[in-house]
Amino acid sequence: MLTFIVVRVAQMVPVLIGISLAMFVLVRVVPGDPAQVALGLYATPEAMAELRTLWGLDEPLYVQYWVFLQQLLRGDLGYSYFYGQSAISLVYERLTPELFLVVYAVAIAVVISVPLAIWASLRGGIAAALSRLLIVFGMSMPAYWIGMLLLLLFAIWWPIFPVGGYGTTLGEQLRALFLPALTLALGLVPLIVRALRASLVEALEADHVDMARSKGIVESVVFFRHAFRPALIPSVTILGLHMGQLIGATLIVEFVFAVPGLGQLMLTAISSRDYPTVVAVTLVFAVFVMVVNLLTDIIVALLDPRARAAMVSAQ
Amino acid sequence: MSTVALARVTTGPAWLRRLPPSLIAGTLMLAVAIIVAWTGPMFTLDPLELDFSAVLQPPSAEHWFGTDNFGRDIFSRVINAAAIDLQFGFLCTIPTLVVGTALGVVAGTTRWFDTILMRLVDIVVAFPFYVLIIAIVASLGPGVSNMFIAVMIVGWASYARVVRNEVLVVGGHQYVEAARVLGLSSSRVLWRHILPNVVVQPVLLATTNFSAWILVGSALGFLGLGVQPPAPEWGVMIGEGRTFLAQAPWMAILPGLAIFYVCLAAILVGDGLSDVLRPEVAR
Amino acid sequence: MSPAAMPTVEIDDLSIVYAAERGGTVAARDVSFAVQRGEIFGLVGETGSGKSTILRAIIGLLHRNASVTGGTIRVSGQDVTGASRDKLVELRRRHMAMVFQDPLRALNPVMTIGAQLAEAARAAGLRDRARIRTLIIETMARVGISDAQMRMRAYPHELSGGLRQRIAIAAAILRAPELILADEPTTALDVTIQDQILMLLRSLCRDLGMSVVLVTHDIGVVAQTCDRVGVLYAGRLVETGDVATVLRAPSHPYTAALLASIPRIGQHRDRLRVIPGRPADLSVQVDGCPFAPRCDYASGDCTVIRPRLETHRGSQMTACWRHNELQPQLAGAST
Numbered sequence: 001m002l003t004f005i006v007v008r009v010a011q012m013v014p015v016l017i018g019i020s021l022a023m024f025v026l027v028r029v030v031p032g033d034p035a036q037v038a039l040g041l042y043a044t045p046e047a048m049a050e051l052r053t054l055w056g057l058d059e060p061l062y063v064q065y066w067v068f069l070q071q072l073l074r075g076d077l078g079y080s081y082f083y084g085q086s087a088i089s090l091v092y093e094r095l096t097p098e099l100f101l102v103v104y105a106v107a108i109a110v111v112i113s114v115p116l117a118i119w120a121s122l123r124g125g126i127a128a129a130l131s132r133l134l135i136v137f138g139m140s141m142p143a144y145w146i147g148m149l150l151l152l153l154f155a156i157w158w159p160i161f162p163v164g165g166y167g168t169t170l171g172e173q174l175r176a177l178f179l180p181a182l183t184l185a186l187g188l189v190p191l192i193v194r195a196l197r198a199s200l201v202e203a204l205e206a207d208h209v210d211m212a213r214s215k216g217i218v219e220s221v222v223f224f225r226h227a228f229r230p231a232l233i234p235s236v237t238i239l240g241l242h243m244g245q246l247i248g249a250t251l252i253v254e255f256v257f258a259v260p261g262l263g264q265l266m267l268t269a270i271s272s273r274d275y276p277t278v279v280a281v282t283l284v285f286a287v288f289v290m291v292v293n294l295l296t297d298i299i300v301a302l303l304d305p306r307a308r309a310a311m312v313s314a315q
Numbered sequence: 316m317s318t319v320a321l322a323r324v325t326t327g328p329a330w331l332r333r334l335p336p337s338l339i340a341g342t343l344m345l346a347v348a349i350i351v352a353w354t355g356p357m358f359t360l361d362p363l364e365l366d367f368s369a370v371l372q373p374p375s376a377e378h379w380f381g382t383d384n385f386g387r388d389i390f391s392r393v394i395n396a397a398a399i400d401l402q403f404g405f406l407c408t409i410p411t412l413v414v415g416t417a418l419g420v421v422a423g424t425t426r427w428f429d430t431i432l433m434r435l436v437d438i439v440v441a442f443p444f445y446v447l448i449i450a451i452v453a454s455l456g457p458g459v460s461n462m463f464i465a466v467m468i469v470g471w472a473s474y475a476r477v478v479r480n481e482v483l484v485v486g487g488h489q490y491v492e493a494a495r496v497l498g499l500s501s502s503r504v505l506w507r508h509i510l511p512n513v514v515v516q517p518v519l520l521a522t523t524n525f526s527a528w529i530l531v532g533s534a535l536g537f538l539g540l541g542v543q544p545p546a547p548e549w550g551v552m553i554g555e556g557r558t559f560l561a562q563a564p565w566m567a568i569l570p571g572l573a574i575f576y577v578c579l580a581a582i583l584v585g586d587g588l589s590d591v592l593r594p595e596v597a598r
Numbered sequence: 599m600s601p602a603a604m605p606t607v608e609i610d611d612l613s614i615v616y617a618a619e620r621g622g623t624v625a626a627r628d629v630s631f632a633v634q635r636g637e638i639f640g641l642v643g644e645t646g647s648g649k650s651t652i653l654r655a656i657i658g659l660l661h662r663n664a665s666v667t668g669g670t671i672r673v674s675g676q677d678v679t680g681a682s683r684d685k686l687v688e689l690r691r692r693h694m695a696m697v698f699q700d701p702l703r704a705l706n707p708v709m710t711i712g713a714q715l716a717e718a719a720r721a722a723g724l725r726d727r728a729r730i731r732t733l734i735i736e737t738m739a740r741v742g743i744s745d746a747q748m749r750m751r752a753y754p755h756e757l758s759g760g761l762r763q764r765i766a767i768a769a770a771i772l773r774a775p776e777l778i779l780a781d782e783p784t785t786a787l788d789v790t791i792q793d794q795i796l797m798l799l800r801s802l803c804r805d806l807g808m809s810v811v812l813v814t815h816d817i818g819v820v821a822q823t824c825d826r827v828g829v830l831y832a833g834r835l836v837e838t839g840d841v842a843t844v845l846r847a848p849s850h851p852y853t854a855a856l857l858a859s860i861p862r863i864g865q866h867r868d869r870l871r872v873i874p875g876r877p878a879d880l881s882v883q884v885d886g887c888p889f890a891p892r893c894d895y896a897s898g899d900c901t902v903i904r905p906r907l908e909t910h911r912g913s914q915m916t917a918c919w920r921h922n923e924l925q926p927q928l929a930g931a932s933t
Contacts, residue, residue, distance in 0.1 A: 016436070019656030026407050124662075136586060139523070140578035144537050145553060145571035148560060152568075156561050207703040210659050215769065216721045219683070225717075226706050233708075248445030252534060256557070267445065267538070270453035278450065285443060293441075304708055305753040 004301075004311055012290045017069075019286045023279045024068055077283070078276025082269070087280035090265060091250065094286075097166050097177075098261035101250060104177050106186035106239070113192035117235075118228070120193065121200035124262070131197050138190030143249050147183040147256040154179060164258035180257040184249055188242060195238045199231035233304050240296025244289045338587020344580035352397035359391035359409070362547045364589050371563040381565040383555060389566060392547040399548050400529050401577065403459075407466045407528035412521045414467070415474025420509060422475060423482025432475060439472040448531060449540065457540045462532065472525070475516045479512035515536050515592050522585030526578035533574055604618070604675055605632040606641075606777050606809035607656065612669035612679075614651050614660070614833075623880040625651040625664060626833045630907065633826075635776070638803055638810040640820035642831030642840070642856075644877055649813040652830075653779050654776045655679075656811065657696050658686045674776050690883040691722050694777040695770035700786040701762035705754035711765055712750030715772060722773035733772065741768045741798060760791035771802060778803075796823045817856055829853045832878035835907060839914035847929040849916040851893045854928040857865055872892065887918070895924055 059067075064150045071078065077087040120127035155163045167176040203209060204227050208262070212226045213219070250263035262281055269277035331339070356362075366386030374381040380389035422429040439447075451465035533550025535541030542548040544555070549570040556566030614626040626648040633639040641649045654660050658678060671678040674693045680688065698704035706714055712734065719730045738746040738917065741764045754762060763783060770778050784792035800823050803810050812824060820827050820841060828838040829852060837850040848854040849882035855873045878884075886901040887893070890892055892902065897920065905917040918924070 015438075132586070137581045139582050140526060140575050142537075142550070142553075142571060142574055144531060144534060145567070145574065147555065148553070148567050149571075152560055152564050169498065184386055205661075207698050207700065208706045210705070211696070211698055211704045211766070211769075212717070213659060214657055214690055214694075214696040215718045216687050216689075216773075217717065218687060225709075230706065230708050244443045245445070246442060246443075248443035250448075251449060252538070255538065267449070270450060271539075282446070282450065285446060289441060289443065306707060306755050309755070 005116075005298070008294050008297070015290065016283065016286060017049070020069070020072060020279070020283060021065070023282050024065055046282045077280035080269070080274050080277045082272045084275040086274045090277055091262065091280050091284050092261060094262045094265050097173075097259055098250065098263065100173065101177055101181055101184070101254070102243075102246060103260055103261060105173075105188070105246065106182035108181050109185035109188035109192060109239075113189050113196060116189070117193045117196035117200060120197045121204060127197070128201075131193055135190040135194050138187065143183055143187055144252045144256050146186055147253055149178065150179045150183060151256070154181070164256075166260050177259065180253045182261055183253050184246060185254075187249060188239070188246065191238060191242060192235055196231060196235040200227060203227040203231040229303070233300055233307075236296060236299055236303065240292060240299075243292040247285055247288060331517040335587040335590040337583040338591060341580045341583025344576065345584060348397060348577050348580060349401065351394060352401050353413075355394040355397065356391075359394050360388045362387060362392040363545055364388070371566075373563070374565055378494075379459060380569045381485060381563065382516055383552075383563070383566050387401055389552070389569060392548070392552060393570055396547040396549050396552065396570065397573065397577075400532060400550075400574070403462075403532040404525045404529040404577075404581070405468060406463070408525045409530070410467065410519050411470035411524070412474055412517055415471035416478045416514075418471060419475040419478025419514040420513070422479040422481055424509070429479065433479070436472045436476045438562045439469055440476065444469065445531070445534070449535070449538070452535060454542050457535075459542055462535060462541055466528065466531070470524070470528075474520060477516045477520055478513055481516050482509055485512045486508055490559065519529060519585055519589050519592065522581055522588060529574065529578055529581075599764075605634050606637075606674060607631075607633040607811060608670075608672040609652070609656070610672075612652065612655065612671060612672050613667045614648070614664055615667045616651075616661075617663045617665070618881070621760055621881055624883065625656070625880065628669070629830075629833070629835050630669075631811045631828050631835060631838055633777075633811055635809055636803065636807045637826060638800065638812060638824045640824035640827040641811060641813045641830060642815065642827060643815055643819050644815060646880065647830040647881075648833040649815075649830050650781050651808050653696070653781050653811060653813050656777075657690060657694055657779055659696070661823070664728055691773065694779060695773060695775045696771050696779040696781065697763070697766050697783045699782040701759065701766045702754060702786075704766055705762060709753075711748065711752050711754065711757070714837050715750070715765070715769055718769045718772050734768075737768045737772050738765075740802070741765075741771070742794075743768070759787050760794065763791075763795055764786060764864070767798065767802070771806065771808070774806065776807075776808060778808055778810045780810060782814055783812070785814070785816075792819075793822075799823065816900055817845075817860065829856070833880060834888055834916045834917065835915075836889065837914075837915065838907070839911075843911070843914060847925070849910065849914060849925065849928060850889075850918045851895050851919040851928065852889045855894070895920060895927070 075088065077091070078084075080087050080090055082088055117131075120131045151163060155161045161179050162172075162176050167173040204223075206227075209222060209226045212222045217225075247263075250261060251267055252263070253259070254261045254263040255267055262284060265277065266281045266285075268274075268308050269281065297311070301311055332446045349545070364387060366382070368379070368386065369382050371384055372378055372382040372386075378388050378390065380393060383389055422432040447469050448462075448465045451468060452461050455461040455464060532541055533548065533553070536548045536550025537554040539551075539554060542551055544551055552570040553567045556563065556570070557569075559566055576580060612626055612629045615625070616623045616625050616789050629648075629652060631639070641652065643649045651660065654664075655666055656673065656678060658681070661668070664801050666679050669679070676685075676693070676753065678686070678689065702822060709717075715734045715737070716730050719733055724730050724733065734750065735746045741785065743749055743761065743764055747857060749757070749761075749765075754765075756839060757765070767783075778799075782785060783799070784795050787795060799810060799812070802808065812819070814820060824841050826838065826840050827844055828835050829844075829850065832835070837848065837853050838846060839849075844853060845857065848857060852873075855871075859871045859873060873892055878888050884901075886899075886903060887896070887905050890896040890900040899919055900928075903920075905919050907915045907917045909915050912923065921928070
């Protein structure tokens, strides 16, 4: 198991290098002169030339890339002239709210989806149609619109939650992040309910559930131990797959609710042409997605001995 | 059983009655949307006309959806935006579908191409979708043409993967190799034998993607990175409505309903088609 | 009736129906039979004859859209058909157990063997972990599994088919029930293993004095393992009796045809004997004997009035009007 994790972490490295190269190219390809952007409209040509030399922008591309890689390995993700601090410190500041939001969103999604899926699996025909209706509705509504509806309902007309921001104490943060987390969660709920309901219905018809019943085990225990536990596995996989999309959604949700997370940082960095920050945040997102994938695989391995066996033998 | 199976069509010709309700409902909704988008602008007020005497008015007999902060009639803006958003949906879906399917078929039949392409697909698909699009559009500058570039860079991947998997199921690499041994030209094999079998999945995916693209286009509009004001576009309008959410909620809510309507229609079509084309998939 | 003489299972006029969008199918119709203590009763029939459904009805595990529409089932004197949920649970804990067809699907893939066996022990009332452990090891030995300690920690997918079925049987006999219901227990296994499992079932039954209702489509299994047999056709019992007699001298055309269709070594025929026609469509209710369309000996009455099971020759029962006159032909056809 440990070797598996180590191998996976090692596999992340070339991917990260690939992404860094892609980001580097993307940033250099962009029209517009970074020196101009940094110094503003009234910059003199001499000042810009000096800045370009300072930044090594007049060196050949491969030299620039080499410098870039070296800095990367030292943990230096560049300096943001827009914010006036190193990119990595920016990321560091925004990391906690981002993680808080993401975890909060997943928690809310699970709390809503699981009882809904269980109820739907036990009810039969109509529940199947309703759950598909839920999916269809969920996939047709823009996240930012739902976010604004929630804002309207629960922060403006009926002000139980603040309109945005982050807050300082844990209590404030829980309140401030509730609506954005709920918005994100509502994107996940249809997907989880669909997967969990389907696998629960399948599990409930399975022979091993009947076998458990034939042993004289009470129905509620049969349900949780023999239907629910195996049925969780595909849902965990699906949740893991969508975490990447969730990250993307934080860009928009943080914008709507003014949450100081990585998503908002990305957005402002992009519109203000703050390329070092864009690169830094992109890399952090990539690492995040890969870590989530790894975690998903580990959780599945913990839950399912067959997957464990397959993973070990795949070395 | 399809989504709206509780209501079945009870009149009309036999073939119509056999279609799943979601397909019928979705197609009708979509047809209405297209007709409105096409002909609606002829009948509505001028979407660009400013009227500072009637700013932020709630819905009324004169302005069915109310007015925005410039006094523009929201109803006509919503109707006029329909053409833009729907076009975006179609113009994104069709090229990505075609290109992605073509790449997928080649990948499924040619080994060396397969390895390269699938690596590429993995990278594109693993990355947060929205982040990629936003990053590309922002780098290139806001505007519709740049939006298309971003879409083309990212959008082909899911089709390629799906189609490639289907081709492999149908026989893929061995199919073509065997055909070549028999002396058949590969293009013939592709057209006559492989394509008909693998066309279903990407088409279904396309219906889902259609609404996804509309959501993307409007999200970019919302962020100010897509269609530029004063052109009416649903996402842009919601973005404009954000500042006035408390005073004039109709500015933001109503265009959102339009998006919801169109996306719902597309998804229902996809749902119904899926029932028709793949009834063996258990529901 | 004294406990010793009371049959383990008594089924009277059992009828089961599967509901469907249009009409429904009758899975079982007026089925009656009884199984005595220590007896192995085989329920044999083609696919779709209703045998598995009847078995599931006995333990109360009918599928969602199936329901008992008539008759009673009694296990160890207690009513099953009208039993409450709690009562059913209690019956399953103490009095009966089921062995399923495919042991890979019947075992929970994410639980260890040991955990699943322990669960059965706990359901039967045992609490002490040490005692449970001992019981499990003993039972595993009894079903012929060596190395019980190691096996207990294994997961179902790590074991062979035969071993899995032994585990399933172990789980069944763990609670020493009076009745074991076996649903085609060897169909999913290799032919070489089938024999072992059947022998195991038979010897356990003798040693522990349990009754077994064995459902199978294979008359060979019945011949090898069972004491008495019931032949099902289209949801109706057409013949019952002790195995030796029924196989030697069947008294129903369907039984005779089944026996005749078994290929024998040294047989001088160029074709296999088949039963002409198709299995009955259970969604349509016909008058008369359900087998009549395919019967070699059908006469006028056969398609009009349905024959009832009637006793003859002591404990044999048959549902054929003409069994008396057909005796020589039926007996001849089976050789």
